Amino acid sequence: MTSTSATPDAARTRDLLGAWFRASGRHGLPWRRLREPYPVLVSEVMLQQTQVDRVVPYYHAWLDRWPGFAELAAAASADVITAWRGLGYNRRALALHAAARAVVERHAGRFPWEPKELRALPGVGPYTAAALRCFVLDEPLPVLDTNISRVIARLALGQATARDVPRSALEAAARSFLPAQGGRDHNLALMDLGALVCTSRTPLCGSCPVSTQCRWYASGRPLPPPDRRPPAPRFEDTARFARGRIVDRLRNGPAHKAELSGILPPRHRPYLEAYLASLQRDGLAVPLGPDTWALPPG
DNA sequence: AAACCGGGGGT
DNA sequence: ACCCCAGGTTT
Incomplete structure (x- = not known):
């Protein structure tokens, strides 16, 4: 079949992607191409x-x-x-x-x-x-981060997002594009394409090197199914927010419980003991005395 | 499978 | 106000 095929051609996709990556990849990132x-x-x-x-x-x-x-x-x-x-x-x-x-x-x-x-x-x-x-x-392995997962879901599976795609299906599809040897630049190219072009919210299909191979593009870019999770609570009302505040205070040195309570919004203060217990369980805080806490010394 | 884990920047 | 991010661990 030709460019109107329902599924992308792996070798053609690799070539187009590789040329785009050499010209437009994020080659300046400091951890790129390190071998240690x-x-x-x-x-x-x-x-x-x-x-x-x-x-x-x-x-x-x-x-x-x-x-x-x-x-x-x-x-x-x-x-x-x-x-x-x-x-x-x-x-x-x-x-x-x-x-x-x-x-x-x-x-x-x-x-x-x-x-x-x-x-x-x-x-x-x-x-x-x-x-x-x-x-x-430099091994040819499927590498599925959030960017590559989204690119594979669109390109190979015609889905707007990877949300409803089983990991096994993403892996199999990603594997079908891998080169026989190497794989570093291939996966970096997929990652950069997801970060720079095939973005989650407003993909730039007009600038995409593989739009001619893309199943999602060919089918008119259908919208993702609506997300029917319950709305998340305000971040300031979550334990994560309170824990973050406590740890950040402990970075300045040991603190008494009364002070830790004082840096929390009133809504969180009844739970201070529970937050400290969870932080201790995670290894992020240790009691120094009955009412004084610190970061773990070890 | 779902909950939990921080914080900043973009829209 | 809401979405997104080079995920992992625990239950």
């Missing part, structure tokens, strides 16, 4: 649910302070949490710290590339494990 696992792991964990532009300065500061697994493993938890200020999802900082210690202590400083051991590192799930092997070792 440490800086790539740092970038990947920082990029979990945090946008690229905000990660860049943190990435540089982090590598400057802790240039390798050994240095990070030797750091104090409190310093790691403090350096994470502003990135959000503070448990990721602890995971990265614990992963560095696992590499040093459990794997004798040798990065565990075997999938099972890789996935056992704290903070390394399906995406990050595939990303590390693909971007550092």
Whole structure:
């Protein structure tokens, strides 16, 4: 069939995508094309649910302070949490710290590339494990982040979003486009296309290098089915907001419970004990005395 | 499968 | 006001 085919041609799609990537990819990102696992792991964990532009300065500061697994493993938890200020999802900082210690202590400083051991590192799930092997070792693997998932859902499956597509279907479709060898530039191209052109809200199909291959474009870009989740509560009313406030105060040093209560909106104050217990469970706070709390020293 | 986990920027 | 983001872990 021709360009009116119902399904994209894999080789043609790869070629068009590759040419676009060489001309328009985000080649300036500092973690691109590095072949060592440490800086790539740092970038990947920082990029979990945090946008690229905000990660860049943190990435540089982090590598400057802790240039390798050994240095990070030797750091104090409190310093790691403090350096994470502003990135959000503070448990990721602890995971990265614990992963560095696992590499040093459990794997004798040798990065565990075997999938099972890789996935056992704290903070390394399906995406990050595939990303590390693909971007550092240049292996042809499906790498399904939110951007690539959306591109594959549209291009290969004709869906407006990846929301209702089973992961197995996304994997199979992504695999069908992979080159026989390599794969780093291919997946980076898909990722950049999703970030720069095939965006979630207002995709720029007029500027898309693979619109002629796209099933979603060919079918007139049908809208996604309506999302029928209940509306989320105001962020200021969530435990996440209160926990974030507490951790941010502890970054300045130990604090008495009365002060911690004072920095919370009144609506949260009855739950201070519960918030502190959950933070202690997560390793983000420890009691110093009966009523004084701090970041974990270890 | 669903809930939980922060914060900032874009629209 | 609402959406989005180089997800992972726990239940």
